[in-house]
Amino acid sequence: MTTARIDARFASLKAEGRAGFVAYVMAGDPTRDQALEILRGLPAAGADIIELGFPFSDPMAEGPPIQRAALRGLKAGLTLKGTLDLARAFRDGDADTPLILMGYLNPIESYGHEAFARDAAAAGVDGVIVVDCPPEEADPLTDALDAAEVSLIRLATPTSDDARLELIARRTSGFVYYVSVAGVTGVKEAQSASVAPAVERVRKASGLPVAVGFGVKTPERAAEIARVADAVVAGSVLVDEVAAALEAGTSPVTAVLARVQALGDAVRGARVTETV
Amino acid sequence: MNAIIPNQYAMPDVEGRFGPYGGRFVAETLMPLVLELNQAYEACKADPTFQAELDDYLTHYVGRPSPLYLAQRLTDHYEAANIWFKRDELNHTGAHKINNCMGQILLAMRMGKKRIIAETGAGQHGVATATVCARFGLQCVVYMGAADVQRQSPNVFRMKLLGAEVIPVTSGRGTLKDAMNEAMRDWVTNVEDTYYLIGTAAGPHPYPAMVRDFQSVIGRETRVQMLARREKLPDACVAAIGGGSNAIGLFHPFIEDAGVRLIGIEAAGRGLDGPDHAASLQGGRPGVLHGNRTYLLQDDDGQILEGHSISAGLDYPGIGPEHAWLKDLGRAEYRAATDAEALEAFQLCSKLEGIIPALEPSHALARIGEIAHEVGKGGDVVLNMCGRGDKDIFAVAQHLGVEL
Numbered sequence: 001m002t003t004a005r006i007d008a009r010f011a012s013l014k015a016e017g018r019a020g021f022v023a024y025v026m027a028g029d030p031t032r033d034q035a036l037e038i039l040r041g042l043p044a045a046g047a048d049i050i051e052l053g054f055p056f057s058d059p060m061a062e063g064p065p066i067q068r069a070a071l072r073g074l075k076a077g078l079t080l081k082g083t084l085d086l087a088r089a090f091r092d093g094d095a096d097t098p099l100i101l102m103g104y105l106n107p108i109e110s111y112g113h114e115a116f117a118r119d120a121a122a123a124g125v126d127g128v129i130v131v132d133c134p135p136e137e138a139d140p141l142t143d144a145l146d147a148a149e150v151s152l153i154r155l156a157t158p159t160s161d162d163a164r165l166e167l168i169a170r171r172t173s174g175f176v177y178y179v180s181v182a183g184v185t186g187v188k189e190a191q192s193a194s195v196a197p198a199v200e201r202v203r204k205a206s207g208l209p210v211a212v213g214f215g216v217k218t219p220e221r222a223a224e225i226a227r228v229a230d231a232v233v234a235g236s237v238l239v240d241e242v243a244a245a246l247e248a249g250t251s252p253v254t255a256v257l258a259r260v261q262a263l264g265d266a267v268r269g270a271r272v273t274e275t276v
Numbered sequence: 277m278n279a280i281i282p283n284q285y286a287m288p289d290v291e292g293r294f295g296p297y298g299g300r301f302v303a304e305t306l307m308p309l310v311l312e313l314n315q316a317y318e319a320c321k322a323d324p325t326f327q328a329e330l331d332d333y334l335t336h337y338v339g340r341p342s343p344l345y346l347a348q349r350l351t352d353h354y355e356a357a358n359i360w361f362k363r364d365e366l367n368h369t370g371a372h373k374i375n376n377c378m379g380q381i382l383l384a385m386r387m388g389k390k391r392i393i394a395e396t397g398a399g400q401h402g403v404a405t406a407t408v409c410a411r412f413g414l415q416c417v418v419y420m421g422a423a424d425v426q427r428q429s430p431n432v433f434r435m436k437l438l439g440a441e442v443i444p445v446t447s448g449r450g451t452l453k454d455a456m457n458e459a460m461r462d463w464v465t466n467v468e469d470t471y472y473l474i475g476t477a478a479g480p481h482p483y484p485a486m487v488r489d490f491q492s493v494i495g496r497e498t499r500v501q502m503l504a505r506r507e508k509l510p511d512a513c514v515a516a517i518g519g520g521s522n523a524i525g526l527f528h529p530f531i532e533d534a535g536v537r538l539i540g541i542e543a544a545g546r547g548l549d550g551p552d553h554a555a556s557l558q559g560g561r562p563g564v565l566h567g568n569r570t571y572l573l574q575d576d577d578g579q580i581l582e583g584h585s586i587s588a589g590l591d592y593p594g595i596g597p598e599h600a601w602l603k604d605l606g607r608a609e610y611r612a613a614t615d616a617e618a619l620e621a622f623q624l625c626s627k628l629e630g631i632i633p634a635l636e637p638s639h640a641l642a643r644i645g646e647i648a649h650e651v652g653k654g655g656d657v658v659l660n661m662c663g664r665g666d667k668d669i670f671a672v673a674q675h676l677g678v679e680l
């Protein structure tokens with residue numbers, strides 16, 4: 001399995017002595033073309049890694065912001081195949097930024113595990129996060145992704161005890177995504193006091209970098225998490241920028257990228273200020 | 277008929293799988309809870325005091341056993357096999373749903389949970405959940421699609437009288453699947469104190485098996501009653517299918533009896549040839565939703581479609597995984613009835629038997645004549661009368677163009 005792009009990115013972040021910023025956006029939100037423009041602008045705006053959500057009709061672990069984003073994506077006609085096309089279009093102009101797809105299992109089941117893994121690899125996708133596919137159910141998908149050299153990125157949560165962490169770490173690569181709150185996306189705020197020891201546990205169990213997400217809304221919180229994690233994920237606040245821009249009749253592309261810039265700057269500055 | 281010999285059928289396996297169906301497809305946050313629930317349920321199953329306590333409440337609070345009634349005028353009407361009603365509409369709260377709620381609430385209390393959440397479509401499961409929560413003094417939150425809140429307003433009021441909080445869900449089309457999504461979001465947010473009381477034989481393991489076990493009291497009683505009355509087993513068991521709990525409850529004790537035909541009736545809505553139905557087994561294909569792999573109504577991209585049925589208890593785009601397996605095995609047969617057929621059967625049963633059925637079993641009633649003819653005179657067909665129609669009279673009046 002090659003996790004070349006992901007590993008290289010975390011290696012250079014380590015060399016810089018800082019955490020990475022992971023930007024989550026939804027495929028097709030608000031249109032295919034604008035989503036592509038957003039994707040293409042993300043690295044320059046400060047995203048070290050990109051998570052690209054693929055829409056699902058029943059996103060059971062998402063709060064209202066990402067639910068609405070998924071609906072906009074579906075309305076724009078973005079299927080899983082369309083998401084892979086979008087990924088490829090991004091990859092054509094960016095050889096280095098790791099690109100992770102994130103979503104739910106049924107569209108992948110419908111596409112077929114092997115076909116999906118093959119087409120994702122061909123589109124330049126580095127990893128996949130499947131929210132409703134715990135380790136107990138993941139072997140068939142992991143087999144297909146392994147064969148295509150695409151990582152299955154696993155989720156660890158506040159409810160994962162040591163035995164589960166071991167299970168979670170067993171067939172994963174790239175990094176582990178630590179869900180910092182018990183809850184859906186975009187509602188509760190992460191408590192940084194509990195995040196630090198959790199990140200340490202996940203790092204130890206997996207031997208992999210740990211990205212922390214689900215409760216990051218402000219630059220202040222992003223900076224706090226950046227001091228203890230290997231990467232900080234923000235999603236709901238970014239897709240909410242799309243919603244707000246649509247409401248205001250302004251450019252979603254500009255709005256999302258400005259927010260990425262602010263959060264990315266906070267992450268980049270977090271450890272520097274500390275050592276000054 | 278696929279020959280299943282006694283004692284061969286022991287589903288699901290330890291992973292909660294019925295062949296390729298079932299499983300535990302939930303977010304990682306919920307996995308420890310689902311595993312803990314399974315352990316707690318297994319412990320209760322092995323504990324005779326749990327069963328004794330449940331039996332006591334089923335007898336004195338729910339009103340079991342429910343009668344097995346020979347529907348003589350309906351039998352005469354079709355001039356074919358004897359038609360029997362398993363009268364679960366006589367249960368406290370008016371449907372089979374309380375069999376499951378009583379079992380799960382006792383389990384929840386043993387687990388020390390204080391807050392109960394549930395999803396509901398027709399409102400029958402919500403009412404049953406609110407009822408047992410009132411009885412045992414537990415907090416109750418019910419998620420109900422906004423469209424269903426409209427369609428089933430008497431049940432909404434009932435739940436509120438019982439002290440439950442009813443939260444209308446506006447995402448999606450505002451029906452049962454959306455309510456289930458919202459309940460799962462609540463559960464993942466309140467992992468410490470909350471018990472999710474699922475109302476049908478679907479969801480992540482152990483729910484499909486557990487709900488089936490609690491509903492199997494229907495089939496166990498039917499078996500004893502039919503043997504007492506006719507000194508034989510029924511020739512066919514017939515039940516309406518939403519998520520599949522009343523049907524699996526009737527079917528399960530007969531699965532190893534190859535001579536007993538098991539027939540589930542799905543909601544054909546405006547017809548199986550169009551998009552407006554809720555027949556997951558006959559109009560869907562396998563996929564993953566709400567914690568289990570099963571037949572689903574979905575488009576080519578794997579997006580879940582909204583089911584349609586005149587009955588708010590049947591318009592779920594999925595189906596319990598055990599039915600998916602029984603269908604593939606060929607052990608159960610699945611047919612469908614349209615909105616119009618169900619409405620007609622609703623009226624016929626009311627007039628001939630003096631029993632106003634819920635719209636859900638009206639779907640089974642709509643196919644009972646043809647099944648009685650297939651079985652033939654002298655044979656015995658049991659229909660699960662899983663709910664009474666009080667909750668539906670406003671909706672039916674509207675469909676019939678009657679102003680109340």
Ligand SMILES: Cc1ncc(COP(=O)(O)O)c(C=O)c1O
Pocket residue numbers: 371372373397398399400401475476477516517518519520521522523588589590634636637662663664
């Ligand atoms: C009376 C009645 N029958 C049937 C159903 C459908 O559920 P199931 O298929 O789980 O029995 C419902 C659901 O609300 C109901 O209220």
